[in-house]
Amino acid sequence: MAQFQSQDLPQLLIIHPPAFFTHFQSELSKKFHILHAGESPLPLDQYLTTYAGSVQAMLCYHATQVNEDLLWLLPALKLVLTCTSGVNHIDVVECRRRGIAIATARSVYSEDADIGVGLFLDVQRKISAVDRYVRQGLWTSKGNYPLGS
Structure with missing residues (x-):
C-alpha cells in the first residue's frame, strides 16, 4: 500500500497540544497532516492566516479558547474536537451558526x-x-x- 504524502492527508490543527497528544502523535500523523500552531514562532493570527485557511478539523482542550475571533481565521473549519467533557472554552453558538460540529469527551470521566x-x-x-x-x-x-x- 502506497504511503500518502503529508500534503495529501487532511489537515488537523492543534494550537495547544493536550498532555496525551505525545502518546498518539505518531498514529495521528499517519492519518492527518498536523499543523502545530503553538510551536510556530509566528503570532497565532499570522500563522493561521498563512497556513490554516483550509483546515477542516482542530483538536483542542480547555487551554484553547475557540471563540469568534479564532473561528474567523479558520473559514473552512467543519469540526472542533475537544478532549474535555465540557465546552466552556468553545463558542458553541458561533460554531452552530457557522455549521461547525463539536465533538467532546462527554462522560468519559x-x-x-x-x-x-x-x-x-x-x-x-x-x-x-x-x-x-x-x-x-x-x-x-x-x-x-x-x-x-
Whole structure:
C-alpha cells in the first residue's frame, strides 16, 4: 500500500497540544497532516492566516479558547474536537451558526468520579470494614462494629 504524502492527508490543527497528544502523535500523523500552531514562532493570527485557511478539523482542550475571533481565521473549519467533557472554552453558538460540529469527551470521566465518590463514602462510613467484620462473624463474639468518627 502506497504511503500518502503529508500534503495529501487532511489537515488537523492543534494550537495547544493536550498532555496525551505525545502518546498518539505518531498514529495521528499517519492519518492527518498536523499543523502545530503553538510551536510556530509566528503570532497565532499570522500563522493561521498563512497556513490554516483550509483546515477542516482542530483538536483542542480547555487551554484553547475557540471563540469568534479564532473561528474567523479558520473559514473552512467543519469540526472542533475537544478532549474535555465540557465546552466552556468553545463558542458553541458561533460554531452552530457557522455549521461547525463539536465533538467532546462527554462522560468519559464519569466512571472515575463515581469511583472517587464511592471510595470517599467507603472511607468515611467504613462500609468495607463493616462488611468484613460481619462476613467474618466477628459481630457474634465482639458485638456491634464500633461506628463513629
